[in-house]
Amino acid sequence: MELKVYCDRMSQPSRAILIFCKANNAEFEEITVEIGKGxxxxxxxAEVNPMKQVPAVIHGDFKLFESHAxxxxxxxxxxxxxxxxxxxxxxxxxxxxxxLDWHHTNLRRGSELRCVSRKGLAMVVESHVYRFGYLFNTVFAVVFGMPGDPKAAAEGEKLLxxxxxxxxSLWLQGGPFLLGNSKPTIADLALACEVTQLEVADQNGHDRIMKPHTKIVKWIKDVKSATAPHFEEIHAAIRSAREPLKKLKAQAAHKSE
Amino acid sequence: MELKVYCDRMSQPSRAILIFCKANNAEFEEITVEIGKGxxxxxxxAEVNPMKQVPAVIHGDFKLFESHAxxxxxxxxxxxxxxxxxxxxxxxxxxxxxxLDWHHTNLRRGSELRCVSRKGLAMVVESHVYRFGYLFNTVFAVVFGMPGDPKAAAEGEKLLxxxxxxxxSLWLQGGPFLLGNSKPTIADLALACEVTQLEVADQNGHDRIMKPHTKIVKWIKDVKSATAPHFEEIHAAIRSAREPLKKLKAQAAHKSE
Incomplete structure (x- = not known):
């Protein structure tokens, strides 16, 4: 029975699902739904997912959305x-x-929503893809023709x-993976793909945020190894988005001068 | 093996768990953790739940937090x-x-977080109990000594x-319960307890918001019937909080005159 995965590699939950499928040798068709192009x-x-969000899957005649589900x-x-x-x-x-539930209500939410403007917030919630307040204000705001808010970005960084x-302190104790496990669970994939979204930021920003979090850095490395070569391959998309985003940002800065 | 449920009936996920336990004749001990008293x-x-949130359970030597989990x-x-x-x-x-995942990322989040001030937002996220932007700005802000924001309340009401x-339109089609089911799932309980939190608001506000949503009103009634008498009994707490909250609000208004 054919599995169709509707996704955008720029979206972290999409990536988690793609990596999971590939790491488990699933037979599936990847159908790209570019959020940036609407x-x-x-x-x-909407016939695939009435919520109009990626990721979504169709498995035979069964349709499902929400990445953890x-x-x-x-x-x-x-x-x-x-x-x-x-x-x-x-x-x-x-x-x-x-x-996974903590991810919904903390890492994703805490870092994404607190620090954007109300207009930005509506977009963030609506698109469900631009997760980090930090990222939104340093990188994505410009894409929406909005000014980034440096104060909000700093606050977002602190919360993140x-x-x-x-x-x-809570989950990376006693083992390389979350919950002290010796092998990854689906929660490792979901959270790791959230954290790696930071790689869309400039290298300096990424390095500054990650520097104190040596356990996180090692954990991401371990998740990459455990799912090699798929984690790296799927994440190539966000790295290749850096330059176009940088250009857009420069253009916006030029316009506002 | 003894089950201990740490909860506050003023918290909607706490109520969902209590109702579930009672409706299923679980043997358990309810341990009240009053959020209002810190x-x-x-x-x-913190020994029970390092996240310092209710609800949490201890079952024998197993500790668990996050209400859906x-x-x-x-x-x-x-x-x-x-x-x-x-x-x-x-x-x-x-x-x-x-x-359940949609609940995390939409009903709960959309209605709670968009419309409170940044300071209020930190508290909302921190306490994980004052869910609705609407509710926060019409009822709870005063408890924290903060002015409610009528514009935010109106926006919150719209989003809610x-x-x-x-x-x-999506889930209450074809059956009395969510997903068109003939009997409730744990998702009915989780979402119904979120919606009934509105009853903390004044009766007028509650009635105004619910008026167009006749299917929601019928669904809540059906969830109540399916879990009678526990749904009503557990929800008595929020109704009895109305008067003290109203007094606090009046006192705050008096002070600010």
Whole structure:
């Protein structure tokens, strides 16, 4: 039964799903829905996902959206997925759910929403892809023809850093992966793809934010190794977006002079 | 094995868990952690949940936080829980996960976060209990000694209404419960307890917001019936908070004159 994955590699939950599929040798078709071009807003895509967001999947006649729900579904249906991704043990599984829920209400939210303007916020929520307040104000605001807010960016950076510290102190104890595990779960993929979104920022910004978080840096490296070569391959998209974004930013600065 | 539920009935995810436990005849101890008194911030409670949020559970030697993760865990471990609450069928289950994730990223977030001041926002996120922008600005701001923002409240109301309309058009089709089901899932409980938080507002505000959403009103009624008498009993707490909140608001208005 054919699995179709509707996604945009610029979106971190899209990447998590693509990496999961590839790391588990799933047979699937990747269908790119470019958010930057508004392809998620078409009536055709509303037939796939009425929420008009990526990622979404169609598996035979079954349609599903929300990335965590998709990861769980795929871990439960792709043949031969190893137990460590989504453990059958009820307590181990509960801990994975807890991290995924925390991701929704903290890392993603705390770092994305607090620090953008109201207009920006509406767009952030609407697009569901430009996650970080820090990123929004340093990189993406310009794409929407909005001024970035340096104060908001600084505040966003501080909050983001606090979330990263929380992950380190709470979940990166006793093992290379989250929850002290020796192998990754779907929660590692979801959170790692969120953190790597920072790579869209300029190298300096990325390095400054990551510098104190040595455990996070090692963890990302371990997630990359555990899913090689797919993590790197799928993330190439965000790195190649850096230059065009830099140009857009320069053009906007030129206009406002 | 003893189940301890740490909660505050003023918190909607706490209520969802309490109702679930009672509706499924779980043996458990309810341990009240009063957020209004800062009891979730004590070192003792940090031993229960390092995130210092309610709800949290301890089941034997197993500790868990995040309300959706807890609902899933309880549905999987409380003896005799009927399948409809958290279906074993992988697709039915996936749909429940999808609604729960949507709740995290839309109803809860959209209605709570967009419309409060930055200072208020920090508190909202921190406390994880005062969910609605509308509610925050009409009711809770005063408790924190902050002025409510009528414009933000109006904007919050609009957004909240859009989320309710989305639930109606997408999930309340073809059956009394979410996803067109004939019996409730844990997602019904989670979302219904979010919506009923509005009852903390004055009756007029509640009625105005709910008026166009006849399907939501019927659905809440059906959730109440399906879990009677527990839904009503657990929600008595928020209704009894109305008067003290009204007094606080009046005192604050008097001071600012």
């Amino acid at each position: 392809q998620h807003r078409t009536p055709e895509f 998709i990861l769980i579904y795929l871990a439960s249906t792709i043949p031969g997925v190893a137990d460590h991704w989504y453990p059958a043990d009820v307590r181990e599984r509960a801990k994975v759910h807890s991290v 850093s606090a979330s990263l510290a929380r992950i380190e | 009891q979730h911030r004590t070192p003792e409670f 807890i609902l899933i865990y309880l549905a999987s471990t409380i003896p005799g829980v009927a399948d409809h609450w958290y279906p074993a069928d992988v697709r039915e289950r996936a749909k429940v996960h999808s609604v 209404s859009a989320s309710l309309a989305r639930i109606e």
